[in-house]
């Protein structure tokens with residue numbers, strides 16, 4: 001039996017060992033890995049997500065919990081990848097070419113990871129061609145792009161065009177964000193979505209991947 | 212604000228960081244030069260460690276005093292002790308009566324004209340301009356600013372090539388005396404914290420070196436994100452970044468005028484991840500920056516900003532806190548006239564309000580004179596008990612310029628003034644008035660033609 005409350009307490013307090021024990025205990029008791037993930041870890045992060053949105057807890061506390069959750073995930077991942085069961089989903093993300101801002105992007109990465117997704121972070125200054133290669137290599141469901149400069153926003157369009165030219169655009173959903181970016185700009189350049197902050201980014205990614 | 216011991220502690224912490232772990236310098240040529248000048252290579256490639264002896268030697272080359280010029284013939288001395296000079300701020304969005312939008316060339320031209328008309332603002336800072344190819348925005352913006360104001364120009368640099376274009380333009384604008392004698396513009400760049408100078412920043416330093424052009428060396432830590440959440444730790448990281456930037460510039464051009472700029476530092480709101488710019492912590496960081504700069508005897512800089520999305524009460528009150536605290540600490544150059552939304556937006560309407568705030572702050576900081584003439588004992592006796600001063604000769608002789616005279620604040624009886632008109636509306640009207648007035652050309656024809664030629668050359 002998965003004790004959601006126990007998972008919640010251990011995850012929210014960032015107790016990695018406790019989380020590992022809970023995960024292992026559930027597996028040993030015969031629970032399926034996918035159930036442990038959803039009803040144990042993700043359920044805990046979701047509850048924290050609500051408290052975060054209500055302003056009851058702060059970002060560093062969410063990140064602490066995310067770390068603990070990942071300690072548990074590490075046990076589940078090898079099992080999940082062998083079975084037909086899947087982990088929640090994979091997101092590829094990077095700051096576009098010419099742009100070195102990464103504080104916001106890093107936060108988005110951490111929060112999406114906290115949502116139970118696998119994130120491949122391409123870092124900063126990522127050219128269009130690198131996005132294409134990485135999509136082919138990692139097969140993510142979602143590609144995220146960040147730009148903080150009006151001079152580098154155009155690179156998002158280039159990357160989307162490159163994905164299209166390589167026949168990869170339909171394989172993924174594209175979400176963009178960063179200081180100069182707007183919903184309208186996202187639509188203009190053919191992205192599928194936009195998020196003004198990391199919390200909304202997680203919601204959007206989840207709405208896409210759980211469909 | 213900080214005691215001498217505290218300043219020395221921060222200085223020591225920064226110097227410790229410069230030695231261990233050192234700073235990542237992403238330019239091979241500069242790394243080589245630094246190593247020749249006494250730096251040591253760190254364990255990772257491009258990481259450079261600065262021994263205390265080298266820090267001391269190269270910091271002492273940074274001038275304690277230099278000048279900033281404008282095209283009205285003013286030359287302003289800057290030291291770590293001089294009175295603050297107020298400038299505008301960089302941005303990508305524009306907000307006025309017509310709404311919020313990306314800045315276009317016309318907006319930058321209008322904004323420059325407004326700044327030309329505001330005496331308390333001494334320089335204009337470049338912005339993004341949406342209707343211009345991205346790689347040309349820095350030098351095209353520079354030309355637009357030069358056409359519309361004669362004040363000191365502080366363009367943004369987006370590429371080293373843009374830096375070269377602006378030096379060519381600057382030489383034309385500075386006239387016969389040349390840039391060194393007549394620095395009508397200055398440049399700057401920011402460390403990519405923690406403890407890292409990118410090839411772009413270093414490229415801009417290199418491209419603008421050798422002409423005596425003043426450079427603002429920015430450490431821009433964000434407490435809780437790119438530096439410790441504690442302001443002391445943030446100050447130490449920022450100081451290490453700035454000192455390494457100043458040393459690099461002194462190695463490239465001994466004697467290059469530099470600003471020690473810790474006053475762009477932010478704190479991250481831990482609920483929203485918003486980069487806070489108008490909070491009391493920003494004031495603390497800017498004041499600490501000015502005090503550290505004074506300790507090093509190098510002029511300083513800062514940014515007074517607001518996190519408001521509008522020109523409104525929040526904006527004005529955050530600006531008042533910033534302007535007053537930064538200026539009281541004698542930050543040499545304070546950016547932020549017209550700035551809002553965590554540096555993302557500028558507004559001409561807010562610029563007019565900020566101009567008023569600066570006027571009040573300047574008046575307050577100028578204090579008042581205490582001497583025989585101002586004590587006016589003779590006059591008090593002459594007027595006598597129960598007399599009045601309004602009609603006295605002493606009043607007549609001294610009243611002009613005695614009190615702050617607001618331009619847009621209201622000081623009227625309820626029934627006589629348009630009582631429903633807010634400060635915002637009065638500021639909007641001032642902007643409308645300023646923009647409606649005739650625009651005299653501010654560049655000689657020949658100079659303008661030269662600028663256009665350079666712009667064309669670099670646009671190809």
Ligand code: B12
Pocket residue numbers: 093098099100101102103104105107108143144145146147148149150151175176177178179180194195196197198199201300301302303338339367368369399400401402403404411431433437477483484485486552553554555556
């Ligand atoms: C911190 C900062 C820096 C730091 C960056 C450190 C780092 N490691 O990232 C430093 C000091 C190095 C820096 C450098 C520069 N910067 Co800067 N910087 C900022 C600042 C103040 C805050 C950005 C930030 O970190 N915010 C905090 C994070 C948490 O918020 P965020 O990035 O917006 O991210 C959130 C959302 O946007 C969204 N999001 C972000 N990415 C993504 C991606 C996806 C997929 C999704 C869904 C959502 C999403 O979620 C995030 C979390 O909630 C902004 C001003 C501002 N208020 O935005 C200027 C700003 C962006 N910078 C600016 C400039 C000009 C520069 C420089 C060119 C300055 C210079 N000449 O020295 C260099 C450029 C270097 C380069 N080539 O990239 C300008 C841009 C103007 C323009 N023309 O476009 C700004 C607006 C400031 C200004 N007014 O001048 N900068």
